[in-house]
Amino acid sequence: MSLAPDLCAAIEEAKHHHGGPRPAMLESLRMIQQRHGWVSDAHLEEAAALLGVTTAEMEDVATFYSLIFRRPVGEKVILLCDGASCWLNGGDAVRDAVMEKLGIGFGETTADGRYTLVNICCVGGCDHAPAAVIGRDRRLVGPLSPDDLDRLLGEDAR
Amino acid sequence: MTDRPLTGRARPDRTPHTLEEWRALGGYEAVERGLRELTPERVLDMVDEARLNGRGGAGFPAAKKWRFMPKPGEAPGDGPNYFIVNGDEMEPGAFKDRILLEATPHQLVEGAILAAYATHSTEIIVLIRDAYRDAIRNVSRAIEEAEAAGYLGRNVLGSGFDIRMWVHPSAGRYIVGEETALIEALEGKRAVPRKRPPFPAQSGLWGRPTTVNNVETVSCVSHIVANGSNWFQSLSRTQEGGTKVFAVSGRVNKPQVIEAPMGATAAELIEMAGGVSGNGVLRCFQPGGGASGFLEADALEVPLDFGHVRAAGSMFGTGTLIVLDQTACPVGVIARHMAFYARESCGWCTPCRDGLPWAARIMADIEAGSGHLSDLDILRMTVEVGGPRGRAFCDLMGGAMSPLGTGLARFGDLFEQHISDKCCPVARDHRRAAA
Ligand SMILES: Cc1cc2nc3c(=O)[nH]c(=O)nc-3n(C[C@H](O)[C@H](O)[C@H](O)COP(=O)(O)O)c2cc1C
Ligand code: SF4
Numbered sequence: 258m259s260l261a262p263d264l265c266a267a268i269e270e271a272k273h274h275h276g277g278p279r280p281a282m283l284e285s286l287r288m289i290q291q292r293h294g295w296v297s298d299a300h301l302e303e304a305a306a307l308l309g310v311t312t313a314e315m316e317d318v319a320t321f322y323s324l325i326f327r328r329p330v331g332e333k334v335i336l337l338c339d340g341a342s343c344w345l346n347g348g349d350a351v352r353d354a355v356m357e358k359l360g361i362g363f364g365e366t367t368a369d370g371r372y373t374l375v376n377i378c379c380v381g382g383c384d385h386a387p388a389a390v391i392g393r394d395r396r397l398v399g400p401l402s403p404d405d406l407d408r409l410l411g412e413d414a415r
Numbered sequence: 416m417t418d419r420p421l422t423g424r425a426r427p428d429r430t431p432h433t434l435e436e437w438r439a440l441g442g443y444e445a446v447e448r449g450l451r452e453l454t455p456e457r458v459l460d461m462v463d464e465a466r467l468n469g470r471g472g473a474g475f476p477a478a479k480k481w482r483f484m485p486k487p488g489e490a491p492g493d494g495p496n497y498f499i500v501n502g503d504e505m506e507p508g509a510f511k512d513r514i515l516l517e518a519t520p521h522q523l524v525e526g527a528i529l530a531a532y533a534t535h536s537t538e539i540i541v542l543i544r545d546a547y548r549d550a551i552r553n554v555s556r557a558i559e560e561a562e563a564a565g566y567l568g569r570n571v572l573g574s575g576f577d578i579r580m581w582v583h584p585s586a587g588r589y590i591v592g593e594e595t596a597l598i599e600a601l602e603g604k605r606a607v608p609r610k611r612p613p614f615p616a617q618s619g620l621w622g623r624p625t626t627v628n629n630v631e632t633v634s635c636v637s638h639i640v641a642n643g644s645n646w647f648q649s650l651s652r653t654q655e656g657g658t659k660v661f662a663v664s665g666r667v668n669k670p671q672v673i674e675a676p677m678g679a680t681a682a683e684l685i686e687m688a689g690g691v692s693g694n695g696v697l698r699c700f701q702p703g704g705g706a707s708g709f710l711e712a713d714a715l716e717v718p719l720d721f722g723h724v725r726a727a728g729s730m731f732g733t734g735t736l737i738v739l740d741q742t743a744c745p746v747g748v749i750a751r752h753m754a755f756y757a758r759e760s761c762g763w764c765t766p767c768r769d770g771l772p773w774a775a776r777i778m779a780d781i782e783a784g785s786g787h788l789s790d791l792d793i794l795r796m797t798v799e800v801g802g803p804r805g806r807a808f809c810d811l812m813g814g815a816m817s818p819l820g821t822g823l824a825r826f827g828d829l830f831e832q833h834i835s836d837k838c839c840p841v842a843r844d845h846r847r848a849a850a
Contacts, residue, residue, distance in 0.1 A: 275540075275581070276621060279603030283586060321605040324545045324587030336546065340507040341705060341751040342664040345743055378589055378755050379705075380546050381510040383664035383735075384671050395548040 260303050264292060268307045278308040282318050286325050291393065294334075295326035323377075330373040331366045335409065337389045340379035346400065348387040352376075354403035358410075372410070418650070419674040420638045421631070421660055425518035431553045434560035437521040445641035446566055449529050450574040453640070458533040462636060464644035466656035471501055471592075471629030472703070472732050472814075474655075474721030477636075480626055483616035484534040490624050497625040498536035499601070500527055500633050502543040502550065503585060503592035507705030507755055508737040511660045512630040514672050516543060516550035519634065520557035524580065526636035528566060531578050534626050539580035542597055545587055555582045589759035593809055594627040596761065607763045608809040631660050652678030655720040662735040663688035665700075666743050678718035681710070685738060693740030694845075699825070700739065703732025705752045706814030708821030709745060730817060744841035746829055749822045750778035756815035764808035766801045771815060773797065778819075781830060784837035791830060794823060 260268070267288055271281035285304045289296050296319060305315040319325050326334075337352060359367050359374060366373040380397065382388030388399030389409060398409050424432070424440055432440070449458050463478030484496055500523065504512040515523060527539045543551050558580050561567045569577050588606055590596045595609035598620050619625020635657055639647045648656045659677045661684055664670040668689030675684065681700055691697050699709045702719060708729035710717070717727045724731040739745060757771035774797045780786045798820040799805065801812040823830065832840040 276602065280601060282603050283600075287584065287586060317605060318603065322586035322588055339751065340755060341748045342508050342670070342737055344747065344751050345665045345737075345739065377546070377587075378505055378759060379507045379509065381504050381513045381544075383508055383510045383662065386664060386670060390546050395546050397546075 258299075260289065260300055261292070264288060265303075265307060268304050272308055278310050279314075281308055282310060282315055283322065283325075286315075286319055286322075290325060294332075294393070295328060295330050297329075329366070332371050333392045333410075334373045334375060335389055335391045336375050336377040336380065336395070337363075338378070338380045338382065338387065339376045340383075342379070342383035343387040346386040347402070350403045351387045351401045351406075354406060355409065358406055418676075419658060420642075420650070421519070421522070421634050421658060422514060422672065422674040424522075425514055429514065429518040429549070431518060431520050431557065434521060434557070434564055441641070442521050443525060443564075443566060445637040446525050446528050447572060449640045450532060450572045450576065455533045455535060458529055458640060461639050461644050462533065465635075465639045465647035466644075466651075466654065467632065467635055467639065467647070468655050468721055469629055470631035470635075470659070470734065472506070472706075474731060477628060477632055480616065480628075481530070481534045483614065484536070484624050484626055485616075486535050492622070494621065494623045495538045496534055496536040497620045497623055498527065498531040498534055498539045499594075499597065499620070499625060499627045500539065500541040500630055501592060501594065501597060501627050502541055502547070502554075502630045503589075503597065504547070504630070504733075505544055505589040505592055505759075506733050506735070507752060508664055508701065509662065509704045509733040509735040510664070511662045511672055511733065511735055513547060513550060515630050515634045515660065516547060517553055520550075520554040521561070522634050522637060523554060523630060524557050524561050524566070526633040527580060528561075528571070528578060529636045529640055530626070530628065530633055531580075532574075532576060534624075536624075536626065537577050537579065539578060540583050540601060540620075541580070542583045542585055542591070542601065544585050544591075551582055551584050558582065588761070589755075590761040590809075590811060593811065596809070597627060598625060605761070607761050610808075650676055651720070652676045653718050653720045653723065655722065659719070659734050661719070662733075663738060664736070665738040666691055666693045666740040667738050668692045677720050678723070680716050680718060681736060682715040684719075684736060685715075688738075691738060691740045693742045696741045698739045698741045698743060699745060701729070701737040701818060702734070703730050704735045705737070705755065706730070706817050707732040708817040709825055711825065729821065732814075742841065742845040744782075744829065744839050745822050745826045746778070746833055746841075747782055747839065749818050750775070750782045752818050753778045753815065756811065760811065761809075764806075764812075766805065766807045767809075767812035767815075770797050770801050770807075771812065774815075774819065781833050782839060784833060784839070786830075786834045788831070788834055790834070791823065791827075794819060798823065 385399030468474040596606040600606040615625040753775040757775035802816040
């Protein structure tokens with residue numbers, strides 16, 4: 258599936274934003290991911306062509322930044338904090354409970370394609386520890402406890 | 416409000432003010448005064464006299480950094496000076512910039528305009544971490560409003576000065592917060608730090624003179640211009656000016672952001688954060704986020720500023736405290752920190768790329784009860800190689816070595832007990848006491 262025309266136009270447009278095609282690479286990757294949830298090889302190549310950079314240059318950037326996903330992810334990506342402040346407030350128990358409930362480990366996606374679980378450094382939510390951010394709009398949730406995971410996974414987590 | 420200038424106007428739910436609402440609270444008066452009545456040099460002098468130190472970790476005096484920025488025509492070649500606001504906040508335990516970005520974006524825009532004016536910068540970029548989506552949205556909106564009101568754009572307030580400002584949303588990786596790595600990121604490259612010299616003020620973004628300051632540093636500037644250097648200095652209890660947006664987390668009852676005078680003590684801040692949780696007795700704390708060395712109860716009354724915390728043997732860093740009670744194990748905290756720094760290494764230099772994962776593995780083993788006494792020598796060697804006077808290329812590794820080095824020095828017995836008893840002695844004794 259190739260990139261939608263409006264996305265192509267936005268990528269072309271990004272070339273003219275600040276500093277030419279190079280800085281537009283990350284912006285394009287972000288736009289593709291916002292639309293599709295992740296960045297496939299085909300989309301990456303297409304965007305590189307639109308920007309006039311090589312696929313290798315694009316890949317170089319895409320693989321450095323940890324929140325550009327180069328593999329398919331679930332509908333909701335759960336970025337679970339594994340930092341010290343969360344750990345001090347029971348983060349390990351939350352992690353274990355999430356893994357058990359979803360039946361997946363870090364870096365994995367549930368079979369029904371609904372959730373992907375990723376560990377992340379401090380999410381800047383230490384006042385809500387243990388905390389996570391979830392979904393495409395990176396909504397902060399916490400404090401989490403093993404028996405109240407519905408707050409993480411449920412409706413109000415969007 | 417005046418004793419908490421930075422956070423006093425923030426709404427409890429962090430909904431930002433519209434420009435009109437902000438103006439009704441005195442917003443943009445400093446910008447009008449600064450650009451209409453003061454020269455860039457005068458603004459810079461005021462910040463100097465206010466003794467504003469950078470709040471991003473190193474505590475470098477803001478004005479001193481700004482003085483390196485060339486005036487128009489002084490730098491060779493064509494192009495603007497850049498002023499960059501660092502909103503990458505990813506240090507473990509740090510969540511102080513978040514409130515300033517989310518709740519008071521106009522305060523940031525005001526400060527950035529004045530800072531740009533003082534550094535002859537006509538382009539302002541705010542880099543914000545990906546996880547802070549509300550911050551990205553709120554700051555972007557504030558910029559639009561400021562543009563519409565004529566505080567940004569061409570010939571701002573008739574000063575003859577043009578300023579553009581935009582937000583760059585980042586895409587992960589802690590190292591992006593290091594200022595030269597940040598510049599690489601903005602240029603569309605992998606965020607690997609640059610060699611210094613040349614310093615960014617000589618050659619920064621696209622080879623142009625560039626200043627990078629932390630969100631909190633920038634948020635102070637309008638207050639200095641509005642109320643004067645003496646006033647700003649008088650907010651502090653020490654020689655370093657202003658209030659500080661502290662944050663307290665870990666084993667406290669009400670982890671939170673607390674704006675207090677520079678020089679407030681850990682005892683006061685922990686008290687304001689509802690006191691020590693767990694068993695209620697402090698074991699130790701990190702005064703400045705994950706990359707700061709551990710301090711113990713004898714440091715509870717140390718005035719917290721860059722100078723005093725350094726003298727006490729740690730680092731003030733981001734001014735965000737991580738608190739451990741007696742039932743929390745520093746070895747476990749260090750293991751989390753090492754895993755974090757190892758994962759976030761940019762991979763450029765060997766001590767960090769190879770040393771940190773090694774240290775992280777050893778820490779995980781020790782914590783799990785499968786460590787060896789000889790491991791401690793390897794950890795000490797890692798501290799030697801990567802520590803503050805060590806051989807890594809940037810401060811990521813040096814920072815990572817602070818909790819490890821001070822942890823080994825202060826809690827050596829706990830490390831050894833993990834190894835001899837093949838388990839975490841703190842967790843075990845705590846379980847026993849509870850049973
Ligand atoms: C690994 C690493 C990460 C950093 N992350 C941040 C950050 O997220 N935010 C920040 O303001 N400074 C960060 N810094 C410090 C910056 O390099 C720089 O000193 C700071 O942005 C300057 O602003 P200031 O003078 O206002 O403190 C980091 C430094 C290192 C070595
Ligand atoms: S110390 Fe680490 S983060 Fe810094 S340049 Fe070396 S490898 Fe990269």
